[in-house]
Amino acid sequence: MAHIRLNTHPSQGGQPAPPVVWGARDPAVRGPVVGTVGLGSHRNVIGVHSGSYGIYRALAIAAQELKADHRPDLTNTSPAEPIGPFEAWFDPKKIVSLDPWGHLVSEVFADKLAAGWDIRPTIAITKAHVNMPEIMEAMAAGRLKPDNDILSGTGDVKVTKAAIEPVWWLPGIAERFGVKETDLRRTLFEQTGGMYTELVTRPDLELFLPPIGGATVYFFGDVSKLGKQETKIACRLHDECNGSDVFGSDICTCRPYLAHGIEICIDMAQRGGVGVVIYNRKEGRALGEVTKFLVYNARKRQPGGDSGRAGHALPGADARYLPLAGRQPHRPLCLDEQHEIRRAARAGYRDRRAGADPRAPDPRRCAGGNGCQEGRRLFQPDQARLERAGARQGAWPR
Numbered sequence: 001m002a003h004i005r006l007n008t009h010p011s012q013g014g015q016p017a018p019p020v021v022w023g024a025r026d027p028a029v030r031g032p033v034v035g036t037v038g039l040g041s042h043r044n045v046i047g048v049h050s051g052s053y054g055i056y057r058a059l060a061i062a063a064q065e066l067k068a069d070h071r072p073d074l075t076n077t078s079p080a081e082p083i084g085p086f087e088a089w090f091d092p093k094k095i096v097s098l099d100p101w102g103h104l105v106s107e108v109f110a111d112k113l114a115a116g117w118d119i120r121p122t123i124a125i126t127k128a129h130v131n132m133p134e135i136m137e138a139m140a141a142g143r144l145k146p147d148n149d150i151l152s153g154t155g156d157v158k159v160t161k162a163a164i165e166p167v168w169w170l171p172g173i174a175e176r177f178g179v180k181e182t183d184l185r186r187t188l189f190e191q192t193g194g195m196y197t198e199l200v201t202r203p204d205l206e207l208f209l210p211p212i213g214g215a216t217v218y219f220f221g222d223v224s225k226l227g228k229q230e231t232k233i234a235c236r237l238h239d240e241c242n243g244s245d246v247f248g249s250d251i252c253t254c255r256p257y258l259a260h261g262i263e264i265c266i267d268m269a270q271r272g273g274v275g276v277v278i279y280n281r282k283e284g285r286a287l288g289e290v291t292k293f294l295v296y297n298a299r300k301r302q303p304g305g306d307s308g309r310a311g312h313a314l315p316g317a318d319a320r321y322l323p324l325a326g327r328q329p330h331r332p333l334c335l336d337e338q339h340e341i342r343r344a345a346r347a348g349y350r351d352r353r354a355g356a357d358p359r360a361p362d363p364r365r366c367a368g369g370n371g372c373q374e375g376r377r378l379f380q381p382d383q384a385r386l387e388r389a390g391a392r393q394g395a396w397p398r
């Protein structure tokens with residue numbers, strides 16, 4: 001290895017990075033997100049594509065199983081369903097953490113790809129069926145009926161799903177957090193152990209590909225109805241909980257909530273609307289699974305038994321009130337303690353579904369509501385409820 005570039009500067013070589021005009025209506029003006037580690041003059045982001053998977057790519061290259069200049073063949077990879085463009089794409093303040101053109105790069109940047117640019121999609125959209133035992137239970141209980149289109153008699157549910165990698169437009173992210181962009185950049189630089197020097201040396205690069213998980217969006221129903229004023233939408237925003245969502249762990253109730261959200265989404269799709277489940281690939285409100293399990297242990301062992309408070313003395317506790325939700329009052333970065341407390345209150349009740357039925361009325365959340373009413377509120381939120389929710393979040397136990 002003859003030469004290692006430790007850092008770059010805007011003036012280096014006298015060649016500016018390809019411009020990005022975030023929110024521009026014309027994709028040619030907006031410009032592509034170029035995270036290539038090949039031709040430096042085309043590169044206009046900090047970081048690399050595929051987040052943490054970049055490390056695995058490096059391992060494969062180091063082991064000489066993959067060529068450093070490998071370029072993916074994008075033939076036939078275009079979206080299985082067209083989504084967008086929507087007006088929100090053209091307001092730079094509305095979308096700041098993903099590239100709305102991310103699934104369309106082969107189309108809108110075809111000329112640059114043909115000219116040899118290494119532009120990679122940050123969104124991929126495909127179609128599949130999902131099948132969960134809870135949906136069969138919902139059919140057996142008569143809450144869902146098969147229609148042989150969206151939902152089959154054997155419980156197969158038709159979905160369109162989108163995998164999304166984060167693309168942070170740093171000026172917009174800083175504004176969401178109410179901080180100066182320079183402070184955000186410096187903190188990101190320092191708290192990643194100096195991994196991304198360009199955060200501080202390249203103010204001209206406004207895009208950051210953070211090494212974090214993205215989101216998967218599951219759409220139920222006709223996605224061409226998205227973006228239309230008359231379309232009713234049921235939406236669940238769900239943070240990944242691998243222990244419960246995949247393994248059915250009994251220590252929390254995330255999977256029942258997810259299953260309930262999917263049930264409501266199927267119902268909405270059958271009634272002509274669209275169901276949307278946004279599955280954020282971050283554990284424990286972005287604390288990570290190690291911290292999450294430490295919290296479980298500390299909570300069970302504390303004097304006086306289980307409560308939501310133990311976690312606050314744990315590693316990462318200083319991070320848990322970091323505002324991430326993009327609104328005021330910010331939702332604290334925190335384990336879902338209310339779920340934990342409710343689950344613990346049913347000592348000896350092994351069945352997680354019976355332990356905390358998300359369909360049952362929850363006086364803390366919405367007095368007198370049942371699942372359907374709650375689902376309706378999801379797509380017709382009233383201001384008073386939003387304010388109540390905000391007040392609750394502000395009063396999170398400390």
Ligand SMILES: [Zn+2]
Nearest residue numbers: 241244252254
């Ligand atoms: Zn959970």
